Structure formats: C-alpha cells, structure tokens
Amino acid sequence: MAKVIEVTDTNFSKEVLQSDKPVLVDFWAPWCGPCRMMAPIIEEIAEENDDFKVAKLNVDENPLIASTYRIMSIPTLGIFKGGRMVDQIVGVTPKQRVVNAVKALV
Template identity: 70%
Template structure:
C-alpha cells in the first residue's frame, strides 16, 4: 500500500476515521533525520497492508502538528480508533517501529 499524504484538511478522514492502525510520519523537508526515516516508513507501507501509513509535513500543516504537540521530528505517531496511542521520536530501527505498531493490529 502506498504512503498517503495527510494535511490539516483531510487528517480526520485519513487518520482518525481509519478502520485499521495508522502510522503517521510527522516530518519536514529540511529535516535530515526525517529523510533517513523515509525509506523505513515506505518499506512498512509496502510490506504491511494491515497498517495504514500516512505522512504529514509539519511546516505545511501546523494545526495538526500543534494539536498533537509535535515538538521534535521525526515523530512517528501510532493511531488507533481515532486516538494517538503511542509514538516514537527520532530515527528508529525498522523492527523497533514495527514491534510498536504491530501490537495495535487486531
């Protein structure tokens, strides 16, 4: 499954109303650690159809970033049933991130 771009305007539809766990990559264009995480996030999206993967550029979507108090990027938020249930901040090994999110898959 491809990574979906979320914005302030479609965040509820893409993330909060999703029927499966969602991994949200809060990132910015200028953020080098975010660029390091991008291939990991893309791989998870391709390899795990049971997880919805969404990217949200914090510079272009400040409302959502402030709503979830995103202070450091990359922040990888895990959403289930319309709530952020967990998050990982910073560059993280793929398996660690997968272990975190897979516990929310039914």
C-alpha cells in the same frame, strides 16, 4: 500493497482518525536530516504491511495537526488507533521497532 498516504490538516480526520485500521503517521519536514533518513524506512514499512495504514504529514505545511498533537521534535512517528494517538516514537528508529509497535495494536 499499501502506499504511503500524504495527509494534511484538511484530510487528517478522514484518513487517520476515522480509519478502521491503525495508522502510522510520520510527522516530518523537508529540511530535517533525520526525517530524510527515516523516509526509506517508512516507504518499506508501507510496502510490506497491509494490516495498518502509513501516512506522512509535513509539519511545516500542516501546523494545525502538528500543534494539536504537540509534535515538538521531528521525526515523530505517531501511532493512531480508534481516533486517537496511542503511542509515539521520536527520532530515527530501527524499522523493526516501528513495525513491532504498530503490530502490537493490530
């Protein structure tokens, strides 16, 4: 089963942009209440889906990537395919909506 990958400014390109599978990236921060609400949903999605990768990026510790993708609100879920962000979902979102958005790209 898949696990959530921690990505940083350093490994983002390798893990996300160069991935052969779509990648769901959770842009979050430890102080963010809604991010903590999404965390178990993100974990479940990672455990239940092998046809795409799931990653988390702490925006406080990795400002370069957050700035590059103009992440203004968290949680933001970025959906990446073929080296670019093709969709994003902002705010607390039901699990099935997130899964459907990513699976549409698989």
